[in-house]
Structures are given as C-alpha cells and as structure tokens.
Amino acid sequence: MRSSDRTDNDRLPETSNKPGLNHRGWQDALFSTLSVTVVAVFGLLVWHLFVRIFDLPKILLPTPGQVAAAGWQRREELLMASWVTFYAAAVSLAVAILIGGVLSIIFSQSRMLRRAFFPYVIFLQTVPIVAIAPLLIIWSGYEFRTTVIAAVIICLFPIVNNITTGLQSCRTEHRDLFRLYGASRLQTLVRLQIPTSITYLLLGARISSGLAVIGAIVAEFFVSNGSVYVGLGALMTRWQGLSQTDALIAALGMSTLLGLALFGLVNGIGWLFFSRYTRVD
C-alpha cells in the first residue's frame, strides 16, 4: 500500500517525526508484509500451474519446488558464492562512496573543475559494463580486485552525482548565516555542506546498492573463466554450461536477495548513524 492511497488524516502518524513505530505504524508494517507475501504465494502458484498445465520439461522451466530442492541440495556452494559476491559488492560500494565523496568535495570547491571533469563522470554511467569487463581482465587479471573495479565503475555515478548535488543544495538562510559570521571555506564545508549532503549520499548509496551486485556478478562471469573464482556469477556460468536450469534459477533468486540485503545494510547504517542528518527541522 502506497502512502498516496490514503487520505490526509491517515497519513499523519506516518509523516510525524517521532522516533519508534507507533501503533498504526506497526499495523501498517504487518499489513504490507502480509500483502507482499500473498502476492508472492500467488505468483509461485501461477508459475507451478503454468509448468504443470503445459507439461514443460525441467530443463526449460522447472517448478518452484524443483528450484527450491536444487537450491537446498547445493546450499553450501550457493551460500559460499553468495558471500563472496556480497563481500565484493559491499567493498565496491564502500570504495565508490569513498572515491565519490572525495571527487564531489573537489567538485564543490571549484566550478571550473566541475565543468571540466563532470562530463567524464557521466561517461562512467554510459559505458556498458559488459564491454569494459574484458578490458579490465586484461589489465587487472582474473582476480577479486577486477570484480571490485567493475562494480565501483558502475556504482560511482549515482554516488558522485548525488553528493555533488547535496553539497550545493544548502538552504539560502543557512548559507547566509555562515557568511554573516565570517565562516571560512573549510568551516562551511565541514559544518554545513557535508551534513546537508548526507541525505543525498544515502539516496545515491541506495541506488548503487543494487548496481553494485549487478556489477559484481557481471564481472564474475568474466573473472571465472580463468581461475578458481567462486562467486555467484561463476556458479551461474558453470551451471548454465551443465544445463542445470533449476540451480540456475536458485542462484538468480539468491542474487536478487543479495541486492536486497545490501540495500537493507545501507538503510540500516543510515538509520543507525546518520538519522540526525536525514531529518528536516
């Protein structure tokens, strides 16, 4: 249920800034969990019936039960691979935030630098990761770091774009206040611009959390060719070669969960450590 479905009166408790879940918030959470579950069950049912009615071969489309069984059978392999991929994606996201933060701060200090270099940051967004991955293999080898580099490239744009916007979107009154009391550039940056940009950073990190997993898996397709690398992407190429469709779908589900997990991690960190920066006064 989207908040836009409700009347103004209904929305009041949700938009209130009081910490903790209030009664209605708790009910809302329960209701949305239930509705999501119902949709999932319905979808699985349709899938199952579809396979049964048209009597599809397992190699083309297995039933949900067969997928679950295959996943359970290879659970250790699957969990290990997921951990490797999750780790790669998380490290990439962290590195992207670090590089993106530094770049954005540099951009915020000089309009000339921003004008000169920002188009190249957009270039990062437009270059297809599948096309650049073989190059990265040549330069960096069949290594974990290649996966990280590929994922960083794909994560960087949303983060740089958001932080750069955030650093420049301080309220006029706040800027005036800092000017009035003769704040230095550094003071303005540390006490005003960076705190303002944290909301934007979290937004960028949320967008990038999904991208990081995609980047890591795509890079793993290539990295797994030449080494004993074990990531979800490596498993997928192997199982695809063996025509194990059920296991492949299980891996696909796992990679989706990874994206969700990373998204949750970003949200959790934001809520734990940065909630004071995301409030409006």
Add this chain to the structure above:
Amino acid sequence: MYWETRSKWLRRSQSTPPGVGIHPPVYPLWSPFVLNLIQNPETISSPKAAVTIRQATVEFAGGRRAGDRVKAVDNVDLDVISGERLALVGQSGCGKTTLLRVIAGLQQLSSGRCEHPGRGSTSFVFQQPALLPWRRVIDNVSLPLELQNRKHAGAAAKDAAGAALDEVELRDVASRFPYQLSGGMKMRVSIARALVTRPDLLLLDEPFAALDDLLRTQLGGLVTRLWRLHHFTIVLVTHNIAEAIALSDRVCVMHNGQINAVLDNPVARSGDETESVDEVDVRRTPEFAAFYGVVSDRLREAAGR
C-alpha cells in the same frame, strides 16, 4: 502625551551631558581622516549612527527583456541611529529585505556606500528559524561563536549559548533537536542564536510572519524586553503595519526601492522605561490607531492608489 513619548533616541540626545559622546577625538588637519571629510563632506554624519547608507543602489538582472536591470534598491540614503528601533515597511518586492541584506553585508551594492561606524557585531534573524536540523538546540545557538573565533570555541561558547537560551527561557530544551520543538520555540532559539554574539545591531527579516497572532505578539514582547536589556540597535523588516508600530521608534515607508517617508513613531515607548505596558494595551490606544492611519495612508500614497 505626544511630547512625553517622543522616540527614545531623541530623548537620549537631550539627556546626554554636554561634551560627552558628541565631539569626536581631535585630529590634526592633515590627517587622512580629516582630509577625507573635507573632500567628501557627505561622509560627515551623526557620531551616533549605527549604520550610514548613502546613494545605495542594488540592481539585479531581470525584467521583461533580456539584459534589463531591475533596481531593488534605488539611490537610498538612510541613517540608523544607535540604539533605536527602525521598522522598514512596504509591499512585497519594495526592496525592504534587499536593503536589510545590504545592511547585513549579505548583498553587495551596485553603487553607493553602506557603513557601520560603530563597527560592532551584527546578527540576523531570518523569516524561517533556519536552525541546522542535525545540531542540538544548544549547538545551534553556539554556532555563531564557533564560526567567529576559530580557536576559542568549546566550553566558553557552550556557556554563552546557555545564557542566551536563558534569555529566551528555553534552557530546558537545550539538548533537544529542532524537530522536537514547536514553531514558536524554534523562532525563540533562532533569536537566542542571534543574541549569543552580543550584537550591537540586530536585523530582523519578517521574523514572525509565519506565526499565529498570539505568538507574534508574545515574541514581539520578548524582542522589546531584550532590547531594553541590551540596548542594541534594531532594524525590522515587516509588511505588518501594526507590528511595525508596536516594535519601532521610527517607521520607514518604502516603495519601488526608494524610501518614501521616515516617520517618528509617537507610540514608541522609551528603552529606559521600567514599567511594562502590555503590548496589546498599546494597540488599543487612540495614538496607535491614529499612527496606523498615517502609515497606511503613506503606503497607499506611495503605491499611487
């Protein structure tokens, strides 16, 4: 009645003993200070001026065609006298806020001068409380001190911030965050933040425009009380005539970037007065009604209606 309640700055100048505070120090004739005065006689102004504005013009790009310039402030001369409360009134877009920003040093002049002979510190209260949402109330109040002296922040700044919060009676919410305060409390915190630097000049830009009527009157009373206590100079921008009369010694009517009239406020009560007359009572006096009429006539005249 009228003679007794003339504005405060006038009474003060009458009661000043001769020879005190009137004569500047003696400078030799060839000193740069005197030479400058001889060459630019218009710079000679009352030694008690807190702000001197001469031929100030502010132009912005804009208007109907590209390349057009709009004069937000048009050749304004104004003296703000030390210790007085001056209200700038006018319609929206008449340049009153721009003039206030000029006085604050936040807006550069296209031509002309704006000087602060007193050289004291200036504070600004914005229309919105403009508190930093990630800082606790006390840290919001101490922010100006942190920004001003880069080395001596810390405990002393916290003490000063606490004292400023005492003055607006908000010591008990010092460790809260702004989102936990009501609109009126936020505005009081923002006033405390302006007071923490012990300003000589307090600039208020429609500070109570977003508040309800009762709160507006209460905060007006608070500002009057603080003014009596600290004797700073106040420049208040407002479009509310009643508020301008209740909170000023002189009312300056602006239109189209120009000053149309500067009127002495007969309702103004002196800063030395100790007995507190409720502001609501003042608003009921015939003098108030009469002056209200004068100011609104001036505004209408300026607008040509």
